[in-house]
Amino acid sequence: MTPLLEVQNITKRYGSRIGCAEVNFTLYPGEVMGIVGESGSGKSTLLNCLAGHLPPDEGAVLYDTRADGMVDTVTMSEPERRMLSRTDWAFVHQNPRDGLRMGVSAGGNVGERLMAVGARHYGNIRDTATDWLGRVEIAAERIDDRPSAFSGGMQQRLQIARNLVTSPRLIFMDEPTGGLDVSVQARLLDLLRGLVRDLGLSAVIVSHDLAVVRLLADRLMVMKGGHVVESGLTDQVLDDPQHGYTQLLVSSVLQV
Amino acid sequence: MSDYNFAYLDEQTKRMIRRALLKAVAIPGYQVPFASREMPMPYGWGTGGVQVTAACLRPEDTLKVIDQGADDTTNAISIRKFFERTAHVKVTTHTAEATVIQTRHRIPEEPLTEDQILVYQVPIPEPLRFLEPRETETRKMHALEEYGLMHVKLYEDIARHGEIATSYAYPVKVEGRYVMDPSPIPKFDNPKMEMAALQLFGAGREQRIYAIPPYTEVVSLDFEDHPFVASKADHSCELCGADNAYLDEVIIDDAGERMFVCSDTDYCESRRATQQEDAA
Amino acid sequence: MIHIDNLSKSFTLHNQGSAVIPVMADANLTVAAGECLALTGASGAGKSTLMRLIYGNYLAAGGRILVGDVDVATSEPRDILQLRRETLGYVSQFLRVVPRVPTLEVVAEPLLAVGKSPEEALTRAKMLLGRLNIPERLWSLSPTTFSGGEQQRVNIARGFAHNYPAMLLDEPTASLDPTNRETVLHLIEEAKARGAAIIGIFHDADARARVADREIDVAQFTPKAA
Numbered sequence: 001m002t003p004l005l006e007v008q009n010i011t012k013r014y015g016s017r018i019g020c021a022e023v024n025f026t027l028y029p030g031e032v033m034g035i036v037g038e039s040g041s042g043k044s045t046l047l048n049c050l051a052g053h054l055p056p057d058e059g060a061v062l063y064d065t066r067a068d069g070m071v072d073t074v075t076m077s078e079p080e081r082r083m084l085s086r087t088d089w090a091f092v093h094q095n096p097r098d099g100l101r102m103g104v105s106a107g108g109n110v111g112e113r114l115m116a117v118g119a120r121h122y123g124n125i126r127d128t129a130t131d132w133l134g135r136v137e138i139a140a141e142r143i144d145d146r147p148s149a150f151s152g153g154m155q156q157r158l159q160i161a162r163n164l165v166t167s168p169r170l171i172f173m174d175e176p177t178g179g180l181d182v183s184v185q186a187r188l189l190d191l192l193r194g195l196v197r198d199l200g201l202s203a204v205i206v207s208h209d210l211a212v213v214r215l216l217a218d219r220l221m222v223m224k225g226g227h228v229v230e231s232g233l234t235d236q237v238l239d240d241p242q243h244g245y246t247q248l249l250v251s252s253v254l255q256v
Numbered sequence: 257m258s259d260y261n262f263a264y265l266d267e268q269t270k271r272m273i274r275r276a277l278l279k280a281v282a283i284p285g286y287q288v289p290f291a292s293r294e295m296p297m298p299y300g301w302g303t304g305g306v307q308v309t310a311a312c313l314r315p316e317d318t319l320k321v322i323d324q325g326a327d328d329t330t331n332a333i334s335i336r337k338f339f340e341r342t343a344h345v346k347v348t349t350h351t352a353e354a355t356v357i358q359t360r361h362r363i364p365e366e367p368l369t370e371d372q373i374l375v376y377q378v379p380i381p382e383p384l385r386f387l388e389p390r391e392t393e394t395r396k397m398h399a400l401e402e403y404g405l406m407h408v409k410l411y412e413d414i415a416r417h418g419e420i421a422t423s424y425a426y427p428v429k430v431e432g433r434y435v436m437d438p439s440p441i442p443k444f445d446n447p448k449m450e451m452a453a454l455q456l457f458g459a460g461r462e463q464r465i466y467a468i469p470p471y472t473e474v475v476s477l478d479f480e481d482h483p484f485v486a487s488k489a490d491h492s493c494e495l496c497g498a499d500n501a502y503l504d505e506v507i508i509d510d511a512g513e514r515m516f517v518c519s520d521t522d523y524c525e526s527r528r529a530t531q532q533e534d535a536a
Numbered sequence: 537m538i539h540i541d542n543l544s545k546s547f548t549l550h551n552q553g554s555a556v557i558p559v560m561a562d563a564n565l566t567v568a569a570g571e572c573l574a575l576t577g578a579s580g581a582g583k584s585t586l587m588r589l590i591y592g593n594y595l596a597a598g599g600r601i602l603v604g605d606v607d608v609a610t611s612e613p614r615d616i617l618q619l620r621r622e623t624l625g626y627v628s629q630f631l632r633v634v635p636r637v638p639t640l641e642v643v644a645e646p647l648l649a650v651g652k653s654p655e656e657a658l659t660r661a662k663m664l665l666g667r668l669n670i671p672e673r674l675w676s677l678s679p680t681t682f683s684g685g686e687q688q689r690v691n692i693a694r695g696f697a698h699n700y701p702a703m704l705l706d707e708p709t710a711s712l713d714p715t716n717r718e719t720v721l722h723l724i725e726e727a728k729a730r731g732a733a734i735i736g737i738f739h740d741a742d743a744r745a746r747v748a749d750r751e752i753d754v755a756q757f758t759p760k761a762a
Contacts, residue, residue: 028614078396082400101408103387104387104408105416108411108412108415111411112404112408113404115408115411121479121481144415189634197648218613232595233592235593236592236613239588239594240547240588240594244551244554247551248551
């Protein structure tokens with residue numbers, strides 16, 4: 001099997017300060033990779049470098065494109081990269097306001113990516129949008145409401161629908177359940193797991209919540225000070241952490 | 257008033273504007289930035305159009321200025337007088353006699369010819385602006401032809417009103433490449449934009465110039481199942497009887513009585529003159 | 537089927553003065569297909585640790601853990617994931633599930649993961665839940681709200697959903713009433729009959745005597761104090 005994503009030696013500096021350094025990993029189709037670490041550990045910087053939102057100073061992000069096979073997305077042209085990120089990739093922001101158009105109806109939000117790749121039949125766009133709202137458990141009659149009238153959990157689910165409507169193969173998530181209350185988190189986790197399995201999605205999920213990554217991620221990378229200090233199977237890293245920092249992280253979780 | 261340079265602007269400024277115009281003609285629909293000058297009129301009164309007109313005028317030209325189709329409104333009259341004084345050009349209200357026509361929000365009903373230039377006054381040149389507030393991002397979207405957002409606007413129209421309710425400033429795609437705001441002309445005028453005359457657009461406050469060369473393809477955006485319709489009021493003109501001209505609805509008394517008349521005053525008057533001749 | 541050579545394990549506690557605690561050394565064992573091996577030893581002797589090492593949940597310090605032809609001690613995470621999906625099942629003492637997922641789907645999930653059709657997976661899940669006496673009215677509810685015994689039975693149903701060639705059973709009969717205990721022992725015997733290699737921990741001596749072919753005391757793997 002060929003990898004979907006191959007990250008080679010990604011380094012990003014902010015002046016003399018290190019954002020993330022020498023990160024390497026390979027993601028295969030259907031795999032979910034979790035990235036954990038405390039605030040400022042470089043996990044969001046890494047995610048933004050992978051998703052093409054930040055240019056890394058060094059390294060390559062090879063992606064298995066549908067048309068041309070493995071291509072370095074860091075050096076590919078901007079139009080190609082932007083096309084990739086609105087078709088084959090998805091990005092779920094922690095704050096749905098960053099990923100939604102708040103002045104546009106739910107249907108328009110979901111339909112935008114379709115229209116961006118050339119859909120020009122209103123009826124079909126609306127049918128697809130309705131279908132996707134259903135999949136993320138938003139009632140069809142809310143299709144013409146704006147996201148500002150939605151609860152936080154609904155906004156997050158709408159953001160997911162908006163991202164998945166073009167059937168991407170790789171989804172980047174930045175703290176997808178952050179800022180949601182616990183019952184809403186559970187529902188979202190269940191939804192994400194179902195979508196990842198049913199659609200065969202690969203995902204890179206950044207979170208500081210170890211419970212979230214235990215449920216969603218197959219594999220885990222632990223970051224500290226911009227470096228990956230430990231990686232491996234999710235349950236192995238959490239149950240038998242090898243690095244001192246990971247041991248501290250795991251033992252710091254409050255038990256309920 | 258002979259102390260003014262011909263057509264008010266100094267020659268260097270006119271050259272700068274002409275260079276922008278040439279670039280605009282070379283890339284139909286593309287917004288060319290230009291160093292818009294302060295003009296002796298407030299923004300929103302046609303400062304962009306006036307600068308483009310000034311840069312195009314020759315002493316032998318004949319100028320017509322319309323505002324919403326009418327030659328006799330304050331805005332049209334003051335701009336016409338402005339060029340009468342500063343350029344000493346001939347002015348007219350007859351569409352066929354004019355070589356340069358400056359317009360605010362209408363295209364004359366009478367078809368224009370290859371010898372004419374139509375100058376539009378533009379308030380907001382960026383068609384994507386209301387959906388994407390960042391100029392850096394809209395420029396990138398134009399450069400990369402990422403126009404999905406434009407259809408989101410039309411989608412919202414249909415979702416909200418059951419049809420595309422945008423009735424003016426209806427977005428068009430020029431020569432299969434740039435999406436352009438045709439200025440706030442009624443969508444009834446959109447099909448006329450594929451014309452023989454050169455069309456120039458000037459936005460003074462926003463400092464942008466764009467153009468549609470003669471016979472350029474101009475397509476109004478739409479959906480397959482909600483095609484573009486160049487609609488107008490379902491009446492005919494109560495003065496000249498025209499049933500294919502764009503109409504204004506005029507309230508005529510305190511009782512709310514109203515009538516529909518041609519918005520193009522010159523068109524209406526010529527038709528009535530012809531009808532009287534025929535009757536005589 | 538399962539073959540362990542010279543396995544060793546130690547824990548390093550970096551935050552407690554980097555204390556190194558050796559917990560296992562020179563572990564060797566082999567389980568053939570169709571055979572059931574019972575791990576014995578006092579509490580804390582390392583039975584669960586050994587199970588977790590085999591499942592890849594703990595990282596081995598040295599030695600080999602062959603399950604089929606995959607060496608769990610050195611394989612890439614994705615190879616271990618594939619092994620867990622297709623070859624190696626693990627029935628732990630605790631059920632860990634995503635909240636809100638219905639019991640039926642929890643049990644069917646391992647079958648869906650190996651590509652079985654939803655109908656086939658649900659049919660088998662219903663059969664197993666029925667055999668383990670989980671009332672049908674509970675099938676559409678999340679097991680997170682169930683009693684301990686019910687959760688344990690759901691866990692067993694899930695563990696036996698897919699016919700794994702190798703299985704790890706951690707106290708499968710604990711906290712079960714006689715009827716359900718009998719069902720679980722039947723399931724284990726059926727798994728053996730179809731050729732599964734099983735390693736189990738049974739505190740229930742009768743159950744151990746009934747299903748286990750051999751016993752091994754993990755105390756012999758405890759590192760000798762140097």
